[in-house]
Amino acid sequence: MTAAPSADQIARVRAHLPALLAWYRGRRRDLPWRAAPPDPWAVLLSEIMLQQTTAPVVAARFPDMLARFPTPQAMAEAGEDAVLAAWSGLGYYRRARALFACARAILERHGGRVPDDPQALAALPGVGPYTAAAVAAIAFGRPVVPVDGNVARVLVRLFALGGEPARPSPRLRELAARVARAEDAGDLAQAWIELGALVCRPRRPLCGDCPLEQVCLARARGLEDRLPAPAPRPERRLVHASAFLALADGDLVLLRRRPRGGLLGGLVDLPGVPLAPDAGPEPPPLAVDWRPVPGEVRHVFTHLEMRLRLERAVVDGPETARPAPELPAAGLFWWPIAELAALPLASLTRRLLAHGGIVPPPSGRQASAR
Numbered sequence: 001m002t003a004a005p006s007a008d009q010i011a012r013v014r015a016h017l018p019a020l021l022a023w024y025r026g027r028r029r030d031l032p033w034r035a036a037p038p039d040p041w042a043v044l045l046s047e048i049m050l051q052q053t054t055a056p057v058v059a060a061r062f063p064d065m066l067a068r069f070p071t072p073q074a075m076a077e078a079g080e081d082a083v084l085a086a087w088s089g090l091g092y093y094r095r096a097r098a099l100f101a102c103a104r105a106i107l108e109r110h111g112g113r114v115p116d117d118p119q120a121l122a123a124l125p126g127v128g129p130y131t132a133a134a135v136a137a138i139a140f141g142r143p144v145v146p147v148d149g150n151v152a153r154v155l156v157r158l159f160a161l162g163g164e165p166a167r168p169s170p171r172l173r174e175l176a177a178r179v180a181r182a183e184d185a186g187d188l189a190q191a192w193i194e195l196g197a198l199v200c201r202p203r204r205p206l207c208g209d210c211p212l213e214q215v216c217l218a219r220a221r222g223l224e225d226r227l228p229a230p231a232p233r234p235e236r237r238l239v240h241a242s243a244f245l246a247l248a249d250g251d252l253v254l255l256r257r258r259p260r261g262g263l264l265g266g267l268v269d270l271p272g273v274p275l276a277p278d279a280g281p282e283p284p285p286l287a288v289d290w291r292p293v294p295g296e297v298r299h300v301f302t303h304l305e306m307r308l309r310l311e312r313a314v315v316d317g318p319e320t321a322r323p324a325p326e327l328p329a330a331g332l333f334w335w336p337i338a339e340l341a342a343l344p345l346a347s348l349t350r351r352l353l354a355h356g357g358i359v360p361p362p363s364g365r366q367a368s369a370r
């Protein structure tokens with residue numbers, strides 16, 4: 001365990017906060033959720049979208065999400081399926097369900113207004129210590145520094161914490177609290193985040209461009225490329241399976257709503273995609289003439305890699321395939337290809353459909369068959 005940072009080193013870093021602030025204000029990225037004055041709901045929405053998704057991807061999707069759900073009340077009233085459909089393609093769908101639960105909790109517990117207290121924020125579904133601190137600082141000017149993986153890495157290097165993994169921990173959050181200050185808290189919170197994202201990068205940090213270079217212990221000791229120590233890679237299980245793409249009458253496709261609670265719970269996929277890592281192979285959903293599509297689709301989850309072969313079939317007749325009147329709670333259903341955009345499709349489903357010649361649009365547009 002590395003020695004705790006000295007009060008002197010903390011004071012040196014705090015004395016350089018004006019330089020960090022000036023650097024941020026001069027170079028900040030123009031991102032759609034950075035409105036002035038900040039809208040607390042927009043800040044919260046963006047922070048939940050940014051969990052495990054890069055800023056450029058969120059920047060492309062955020063304006064539509066905010067337009068679709070401009071307030072917590074609008075989201076709570078739209079329902080979870082609407083949120084899942086709007087989230088389609090962003091991955092980590094647990095966040096979309098938590099976001100919906102969060103909107104409902106804001107409506108029920110706080111009369112539809114995002115609370116300004118970090119503890120009340122952290123009590124909302126889907127809001128951990130980082131998101132609570134980010135919203136409290138950015139939207140309400142509370143003197144806190146949000147610690148995500150990027151900010152954790154900056155702190156580990158600034159204070160040369162050799163034994164500390166670069167992930168948010170109570171120790172790093174406590175250290176962040178000691179360097180926080182009340183003045184310009186919102187911009188400073190974003191400055192720390194931006195510094196970690198743009199300058200103090202995981203590999204080859206741009207120390208020559210860093211406003212904190214003069215007070216960085218890792219830089220002074222030549223350790224900037226060696227800290228933090230790399231985290232061990234998670235072991236991934238490899239799963240092979242076949243997915244089934246059935247088409248009918250040229251404009252219907254057979255889909256499946258996955259059961260809630262498990263892998264990709266509540267989302268729409270193709271029959272045959274394993275429901276759990278240890279589930280055995282599934283039989284074809286229809287007794288028809290299945291033809292293999294050449295190649296395979298590989299999809300990586302945190303602890304799991306799926307390699308899927310695709311079997312395709314075309315079936316005839318309205319007696320076999322009728323479109324479902326609405327998205328069912330679970331199980332198989334036929335759906336018009338042109339209306340795929342209305343469904344909460346997993347990214348994996350999109351890739352399988354594309355492999356089978358169907359390109360679902362992101363939202364609100366017509367699907368096309370290649």
Ligand code: SF4
Pocket residue numbers: 154157158199200201205206207210211212213214216217218219224
């Ligand atoms: S000087 Fe280099 S290692 Fe230190 S905080 Fe800045 S970018 Fe990171």
